[in-house]
Each structure stands twice: as structure tokens, then as C-alpha cells.
Amino acid sequence: MIFGVGEEGGSSGDEQDESHGAGSASTTLSFIFDSTSLSAIFLQGSAATVIQDLTLQGANTNQASGIAALGGLQATLILNSVRITNFGYAGLQNVNATVTVTSSTIDHNGLYGSLPLGGGILNGGALTLNRCTVADNFASTGGGIYNLGHLEVYLSSIENNYSVFDGGGIELEGQLITEDTTFTGNSADRGGALFWDASTAGAYLELNRSTLAFNDASTGGGVAISPTGGTNKMGGENIIANNTGGDIDADLSSVGGLNLVKDPTGITNPPSGWIYNQDPMLGTYSSIDGLPKAFALLPDSPAIDVTADPGGFFNALDQRGFPRPLDGNGDGQALYDLGAFEFDPWQTEALTVAQKSSDAYSIITDDGGYSGSMGNWLHSNAAGDFVT
Numbered sequence: 001m002i003f004g005v006g007e008e009g010g011s012s013g014d015e016q017d018e019s020h021g022a023g024s025a026s027t028t029l030s031f032i033f034d035s036t037s038l039s040a041i042f043l044q045g046s047a048a049t050v051i052q053d054l055t056l057q058g059a060n061t062n063q064a065s066g067i068a069a070l071g072g073l074q075a076t077l078i079l080n081s082v083r084i085t086n087f088g089y090a091g092l093q094n095v096n097a098t099v100t101v102t103s104s105t106i107d108h109n110g111l112y113g114s115l116p117l118g119g120g121i122l123n124g125g126a127l128t129l130n131r132c133t134v135a136d137n138f139a140s141t142g143g144g145i146y147n148l149g150h151l152e153v154y155l156s157s158i159e160n161n162y163s164v165f166d167g168g169g170i171e172l173e174g175q176l177i178t179e180d181t182t183f184t185g186n187s188a189d190r191g192g193a194l195f196w197d198a199s200t201a202g203a204y205l206e207l208n209r210s211t212l213a214f215n216d217a218s219t220g221g222g223v224a225i226s227p228t229g230g231t232n233k234m235g236g237e238n239i240i241a242n243n244t245g246g247d248i249d250a251d252l253s254s255v256g257g258l259n260l261v262k263d264p265t266g267i268t269n270p271p272s273g274w275i276y277n278q279d280p281m282l283g284t285y286s287s288i289d290g291l292p293k294a295f296a297l298l299p300d301s302p303a304i305d306v307t308a309d310p311g312g313f314f315n316a317l318d319q320r321g322f323p324r325p326l327d328g329n330g331d332g333q334a335l336y337d338l339g340a341f342e343f344d345p346w347q348t349e350a351l352t353v354a355q356k357s358s359d360a361y362s363i364i365t366d367d368g369g370y371s372g373s374m375g376n377w378l379h380s381n382a383a384g385d386f387v388t
Ligand SMILES: [Ca+2]
Pocket: 304, 305, 306, 325, 326, 327, 328, 334, 335, 336, 337, 342, 343
């Protein structure tokens, strides 16, 4: 469903198929272009536009985007529960507008012909992503996102994007605030998850409480920053680990914060007070209720209960929307964990109990020291103990 008062549908492509799913609130529009086109949906002018419950599907047959927005910063576009997939150019081009994207997926774009800047998203305006997945996009630079403007990413997953040159997940040449977000499976020559070209005046990076793991690059599998200096801020409370090509390639002489970096060999002037050379003990990479995926933390992870000062802006929830901070190590202090996931010992115990038996069970937290058989009953010998 598309509504609003902006100019819509100004594409020069041919709309081949429009189907409304029976009994579903979601609509799919499929596009096959017969010539080079800017986009399937073209937004111009200063009006506000809302698009929701819509799938835009290209055919990778030329360099067209799913949506292009160029009405200026006063023009607002809201995308809610939208999927943009299989377009040959960047799935979403925000040339200079103010765009907010919520609960949406941008995937498998950027695969046609001469590769674009920004396979999933090319942003030159003001863009905010909430609970979004940017996955499996392809570009020359900025596999998932190429950001020249102001970009904020919250509670999202940037995964499996590929860039020939820099920035497998995100190429940053503007301003970036990222919180409670996971980068994984992204690949590039420099900066597998994130490459920051810090030469741009006024550019900055605020990366907070995010997990960058299992990305790949020739250098800086997690993060690469070049050149050094300027307003080099980095952010804090992140996990940057298990990336191929080193976790960070940067001179961090002017950087503070607190981060866990498993492989710091690529860091020039490593900041004091960070956690180095420790395995964060990441668990499964999974999602709840279709939300963007996140890595769990295993019990005894060094990322659990690290700090009372979370930094950043919105720090009451982890990537899954669970409250933080929680007391993850049972010492009576609720401290923030590093990364996008807040470890919940109660949930872990519940899962462990559920896996104990397929039969009905009961739990006794104080069995009075009884040592005889109790069948499927799970018991502990001290009041208040968890059953494990
Ligand atoms: Ca905690």
C-alpha cells in the first residue's frame, strides 16, 4: 500500500506485475526495466510520503534503484515494513531527503553491470534505520551502505554484503551513529564490516554497543580507518572479534572509549583500557520474532557485565529489544555487556531446564540434601540455586 501526497511512481520503467496477496496486508510490486532508469519509485518535492507493507522487486536487468528520494532535507519519507530486493543499482537512493526506515529489509541489490557505490543503500541525505536488515548486497565500494550524508543505524543487522574495494558492510564518508547493531559476514578489500574515509571535513563515527564479528578483508576485517586524525571518535562498548584480516586497521591515538578487540595487531597506538586478545565467546546468531539477527553471549564471556557507563544515546534495550543492563554474573550489580546483546542468565537457565527432559518435570531449588533418585525432577541442594 502506498499513500501520501508526494510524487510517486514516476518511473520510466515498465511495471510488469502487480499482485496483492490474498488475505495479506503486504503488496509486491515487480519491475522489469527496458532502459536505464533512476528508480521504480521516484520521490521529488517537499511533501511527506509514507510507504508501508510493500515489497519492491527488481530484476537486476539495469542500473535502477527501488526508491530514489531527492526532494531536499525538508522532504520526509517513511518506509515501514518494506522490502527492497534484486535491483541492479543501490536498492534505496536517498540523494538528499530525510528518510526513516523501520522494520524493513534491503537485500540482493547492486548486482548489475558496472557496480554501484552502495549496493543496498546510497545515502547523501539524512537516513535513519530502525530494526532493519541490510543483507547480500554488492557494490564496488560500500557493499551494504555507502554513506556521504548523516546516517543513524539502530537495532539492525548488516550481513553478508560484499564490496570490491572498501567497506563491505558500510563505507563511511559522512557521519555515522550506530547502536545495538550487528555486522557479520561482510567482505571487502579494506574494512570488511566498516571502512571510514576520515578525510571528509565534519565526518565522524559513533559506533556504540555493536558486534562486528566474522567479517572479512585483506586488511581491517572488522574496521579500517584512513587517513588518521581529525575527529576520530570510534565510540565504545563494542565487540570486534573473529574477523579475517585483523579486527581493526587504524591509528587510534586520539580515541577513548572501551571496546573488546580480539586481534589488535592492526592497531597503531592502541588505546589503554580496552580489552585485547580475549575471545568474546559468541553464541548462536539468531533472531526472535523475525527481528534482525544478533549473536548471543555464552556464559563466562568477558563481554558480560563490563561497564556501568554505556555511552551512546539509546541504551535501555539491546538489539533484540530486551532491557539492559542486567546482572549477568550474579554479583548483584547490573552492568552493561559489550556488543549488541545483553546476556540474561535467567533465560539461559530456563533453556537449560527445558532441554533436560522431554517428559514433564518439576524443579526443586532446595532438596534438603536428598541424594536418592528423583526421576525427571531437577533439584539443587541449596535454596535459591539455579538448576543447571
Ligand atoms: Ca550485563
